Amino acid sequence: MYFKKGIVSKRIEPAPGVLYVVGTPIGNLGDLSPRAQSLLKNVSIIACEDTRHSGQMLRHVGATAPLLSFYEHNTNTRLPQLIDFLSQGKSLALISDAGLPGISDPGEKLVSAARNEGHEVICIPGPCAAITALVASGIPSHRFCFEGFLPAKSNERKKFLSLVAKETRTTILYEAPHRLIQLLEELSVFCGEDRPLHISRELTKRHEQHIGATIGEALEYFLINKPIGEFTLVLGGALEEINPQKNKEELIAEMKDLVRNGSSRSEAAKKLALRHGESRRLLYALVHKIDFDGGN
Ligand code: SAM
Numbered sequence: 001m002y003f004k005k006g007i008v009s010k011r012i013e014p015a016p017g018v019l020y021v022v023g024t025p026i027g028n029l030g031d032l033s034p035r036a037q038s039l040l041k042n043v044s045i046i047a048c049e050d051t052r053h054s055g056q057m058l059r060h061v062g063a064t065a066p067l068l069s070f071y072e073h074n075t076n077t078r079l080p081q082l083i084d085f086l087s088q089g090k091s092l093a094l095i096s097d098a099g100l101p102g103i104s105d106p107g108e109k110l111v112s113a114a115r116n117e118g119h120e121v122i123c124i125p126g127p128c129a130a131i132t133a134l135v136a137s138g139i140p141s142h143r144f145c146f147e148g149f150l151p152a153k154s155n156e157r158k159k160f161l162s163l164v165a166k167e168t169r170t171t172i173l174y175e176a177p178h179r180l181i182q183l184l185e186e187l188s189v190f191c192g193e194d195r196p197l198h199i200s201r202e203l204t205k206r207h208e209q210h211i212g213a214t215i216g217e218a219l220e221y222f223l224i225n226k227p228i229g230e231f232t233l234v235l236g237g238a239l240e241e242i243n244p245q246k247n248k249e250e251l252i253a254e255m256k257d258l259v260r261n262g263s264s265r266s267e268a269a270k271k272l273a274l275r276h277g278e279s280r281r282l283l284y285a286l287v288h289k290i291d292f293d294g295g296n
Helices: 034-042 051-061 072-087 107-116 129-137 154-166 177-191 215-224 248-260 265-276 280-287
Strands: 002-004 007-009 019-022 045-048 067-069 092-094 121-124 144-148 170-175 197-201 209-211 231-235
Touching (some): 019 107, 034 051, 129 231, 248 280, 265 280
Parallel strands (some): 019 121, 045 092
Antiparallel strands (some): 170 231
16 A cells, blocks of 8 residues: 555555565564565565575465575575566565665675666665664764674774774664674774764664663673674764864854853853854864863
């Protein structure tokens, strides 16, 4: 059923020759949408990362379509077969072990191949750990980038970490539990331990937990509490330099004025951020450095 300008219209789903990229839960079965359930029940073939893993969820919704494994190491052989099915007019659903296919799994290759061959691709949206963690974090979400897993090789990892450290947008990372402490130690070296960080553990599951609010605090927590489960990290962006066209001295003078006239330091930073469109975090940092009794 589709809603368009208040009118409900119907489109038959699944349609022949269409690839459906279907979002599945990241832990809580209740998050599988009715549309995804109906699609999975009626589609001709389902491609999934691990047939045993997805079998349980598919049995739960009563899906009986043949399952084909599609994972990183069989992508080259499986891809042409899946495209053939679409060309024969079969409808195909792609699911991953959890969440949205194409986000840190091989889905993107199938989507791109299907489009290149002229097949329609429809995404049935569902949960994604990255977005779920971002919106729960309280870290700015109006500009962000997703980096997924860091490279494992030491040289590539260092290069990557130095880029992440300079990134001014919020960055979302995935990490395995056995590498979490190493990653936190690296982030602490590259970004400083005071950088805002929010870690979401076991999102949507019984033991969902949120740990923050800085790299240092998260590291301290996990040095005591062994990391177990699945983790998504939301890292605050690097502070942008004060706009060079704006005179720092003038900003300091305005801050002093505001504080003399009764604003707290935090209020002064907030007002100036609004007034000049500068980063609030940057102005907080500046206002706390000012010596209001003597010089700067
Ligand atoms: N396609 C998935 C998505 O949409 O989020 C991500 C697949 S990626 C192979 C798996 C990684 O996602 C995990 O190692 C973890 O970092 C993150 N993740 C998945 N489920 C999670 C959960 N329930 N809580 C926290 N992080 C999760």
